[in-house]
Amino acid sequence: MKTFKNIFDFQNEFSNEEKCRTYLEQQRWNGTPACPFCGSINVHRFPNGKIFKCREKECRSKFSVTVGTIYENTKIPLTKWFLATYILSVHSKGISSLQLANWIGVTQKTAWHLNHRIREMLKENAPELLDGIVEVDETYVGGSESNKHKSKRNASARVSGKTMVFGAVERGGKVVTKIIPNTTAESLIAAVEENVAEGAIMVSDENKGYKKLNKKYRHVKVNHSKGEYVRGAAWTNTIEGFWSLLKRQIDGIHHSVSPQHLHRYCNESTFRYNRKKVTQDERFHDAVLNCNTRLTYKQLINKA
Numbered sequence: 001m002k003t004f005k006n007i008f009d010f011q012n013e014f015s016n017e018e019k020c021r022t023y024l025e026q027q028r029w030n031g032t033p034a035c036p037f038c039g040s041i042n043v044h045r046f047p048n049g050k051i052f053k054c055r056e057k058e059c060r061s062k063f064s065v066t067v068g069t070i071y072e073n074t075k076i077p078l079t080k081w082f083l084a085t086y087i088l089s090v091h092s093k094g095i096s097s098l099q100l101a102n103w104i105g106v107t108q109k110t111a112w113h114l115n116h117r118i119r120e121m122l123k124e125n126a127p128e129l130l131d132g133i134v135e136v137d138e139t140y141v142g143g144s145e146s147n148k149h150k151s152k153r154n155a156s157a158r159v160s161g162k163t164m165v166f167g168a169v170e171r172g173g174k175v176v177t178k179i180i181p182n183t184t185a186e187s188l189i190a191a192v193e194e195n196v197a198e199g200a201i202m203v204s205d206e207n208k209g210y211k212k213l214n215k216k217y218r219h220v221k222v223n224h225s226k227g228e229y230v231r232g233a234a235w236t237n238t239i240e241g242f243w244s245l246l247k248r249q250i251d252g253i254h255h256s257v258s259p260q261h262l263h264r265y266c267n268e269s270t271f272r273y274n275r276k277k278v279t280q281d282e283r284f285h286d287a288v289l290n291c292n293t294r295l296t297y298k299q300l301i302n303k304a
């Protein structure tokens with residue numbers, strides 16, 4: 001596995017298309033090319049090294065290592081894709097499309113598409129359920145009011161393009177986020193049950209939506225209005241810390257984010273948060289391992 005400690009090493013490792021393709025073949029196929037259409041490993045590599053043909057009679061498809069991945073059908077060279085992926089998975093706050101455009105020499109529009117496709121790669125596939133002590137909270141993201149605590153925000157926030165995000169973090173472990181339509185008990189409990197193992201100790205604020213948590217979980221409430229932030233295990237500082245990271249990224253770098261794309265910005269922040277202790281090369285390897293996903297232009301610009 002390639003190792004690199006900094007951007008200079010990284011660029012040496014991935015200085016041309018061939019190096020990038022070889023790496024991608026390793027990450028995607030573990031070195032054994034497989035037909036993306038029928039899964040067969042009975043394939044022929046053409047002398048140019050790039051194109052394969054499936055030898056199965058009923059298939060006979062031609063393909064390259066990028067077919068069926070996030071990189072399919074783009075004119076952007078893999079060297080630029082990889083550098084952008086490196087920056088997004090390693091840089092602590094991410095990068096704006098304007099800055100990325102300047103760094104890798106593409107238009108801002110192209111950089112915007114690149115950023116979103118990479119964020120799609122950064123989502124956690126089949127994450128494990130959180131367990132132990134788990135803090136849960138929810139917050140509005142987007143717009144200038146997003147930094148205020150939710151009790152101080154005006155109730156019409158939702159109308160002005162803000163989106164409600166649910167978050168849960170295991171103490172000493174990972175964070176998960178989910179866009180939710182509202183903070184009814186139904187939405188909140190569904191979000192908890194989807195992400196947290198039964199029997200875990202849940203810590204929340206006094207939002208009434210969490211009231212029924214004690215059926216499957218041990219539930220501890222923090223009473224913020226009484227200034228009661230710390231009482232034994234009863235604090236939600238970890239998830240609040242994550243919210244401030246997420247908001248600093250969105251407000252500070254991207255300025256405004258439309259609700260239809262918000263989940264991808266959450267993917268990005270979550271990916272980095274969950275890999276705080278992981279080296280740069282491992283972060284990049286993890287991101288590329290997730291390349292078997294598509295996000296077409298049509299899906300990307302489709303208004304929700």
Ligand SMILES: [Zn+2]
Pocket residue numbers: 035036037038039040054055056059060061
């Ligand atoms: Zn095939």
